[in-house]
Amino acid sequence: MLNSVHSGLLYDNFGRPVNSMRIQLNAICNFHCIFCHMEGTERSMQYMTPEQIENVVAVAASHGVNKIKFTGGEPLLREDILEIVRRTRKHITGNISLTTNGVELPKLAKGLKEAGLDRVNISMHAIDEYNFHFITDTKKNFLPIVKQGIQAARDAGLGPIKINFVLMKNINEDQVDGMIKFCAENDSTLQLIEFEANREKEHSEEYLKYHVPLEPIERRIQKQAMDVEHNPLHNRERYTVKTDYGEVKIEFVKPMRNKDFCKHCTRLRLTADGQFKTCLLRENDYFDIKDMLGDESEIDSMYRKAVEARVPYWR
Template sequence: MKDDYGRPLTSLRISITQKCDLNCFYCHREGCERENREMNVSEISKLVEVAADFGTKKIKITGGEPLIRDDIVDIVDEISQLPVEDISITTNGVTLSEKVDALAEAGLDRVNISLDTLNPETYESITGKDSLEKVLKGIDFAIEAGLHPVKLNTLILDGINDGEEIDGLINYSLDKGAILQLIELEKVLPENEKIYKKYHKDLDSIEEKIRKKASDVETRWLMQARRKYLVDGGEVEVVNPMHNSEFCKYCTRLRMTAGGYLKPCLMRNDNLVDVLTPVRNKDEEKIREAYETAIKLREPYFH
């Protein structure tokens, strides 16, 4: 099914918890509502099943930190039984080494791991925890488990990791055979305004340096027109959603908050659609209506 702007819905990003074992100062918690309710395994499975009926092929599980849920392996296992083609998890990687083998066996295809720095002191200043070694161990275990390609997500923060850190992260990702994604800081909620103003970094200058090193560049049109640079046999991807009409024009993703609300747009939190209530009421018609409403509400944030 396509929205009114001709964009198919091929991807669903599901937040399965608002809880996290880190305390990153920039976190906007996916723009989540503050309602204290959380979906169980069967509810998540039902929501993915209906999403698949609407043409969704890719499922990304996120949080908060999804791996802190004791039933995360069961969630992946349930989704893997449904007609979807790709299941991935975005994680901070702190407990990944302990769970990655079970997740891979349950049907996980890929993993995205947050890695803003390779400097332990900088890592602790960003996350509030001394957990970098655990994250690096998790990356190694994910590679060994065959979750290919492993993607490393680096959020660029002005004055913190926007200098020589980037070269180090590129070299690290190339050495590991991982894909590095350099991500622009977003302004999702009003309470993030101060963080955005202080730490937002336009990625143009960084991207230009990478372009000069690259042997080729590709554009992922089906993934928000992201540019992928081929560098020394590896890949560096640039994700810059802010004020980017191309990012919006080619967006094929619908989001689900941890409280069971469909979120038509990353940048908005004022048009959420409750789909968990009809799931709990076992009202098939209302479930489908919720998806149809959310798709109807989708429009490019940056025109």
């Protein structure tokens, strides 16, 4: 059965502590990336209010959650994003971060920092405008604005900045060295992400078309590394590589058939419409709290059930 120790910190039945939460704020975006999974949710939904989000965060914090990441869609399209961050900061003393495509950062970075945001992950999946435009599937090429957003985040102190780069066969797999150079020049960590799918889609045309294993690249970086740190989330390494353009940190996110990845997952998800979700890759693992967002005792009960229901996807 579920047990609680260390000031309310909850562990699932596989001994994994839940100390972080990934909160989806919306399901709309000004990009239409070809690999987007929209955090495993539908695009049409009614979003939680800032007060409702705060109620859930308060419950999670009472159980030892001290790390929050906001996602979307594109979370910076929420007009009340600064209020959401401020309300969250009242309960979280640890790291609050946000994943964004960077387009809104030039005008919002400073306000986000003042509201209590610590850092950002910025999605930039190509170094050149042609492939960037192809991947994001937009009428306008936003790459120059994304680069402005990265600079705005640096100026505001939203660091360390991580650049998310989903590796895709025959599209951007030859741009890894270019991204390393870019991140070294822009004082950012490069996060190389494996194109993923659940078991049902693992042999789909899309997966076979785009998936590239990260191991060969990681072995090369491993040989070049001057230092290695350990990121406890998903038990992954962070390599420091010296380049002609300065030092750069590189992480590899390898979820596919990775038992170690799941074994060290410490995260519970919350969808934009108010449902706990135990795993991105599962489809029937929702715990609906939409009708109880004003009652912290009911949220607490459902939170416990969701934590107890967590099962490693790859095991």
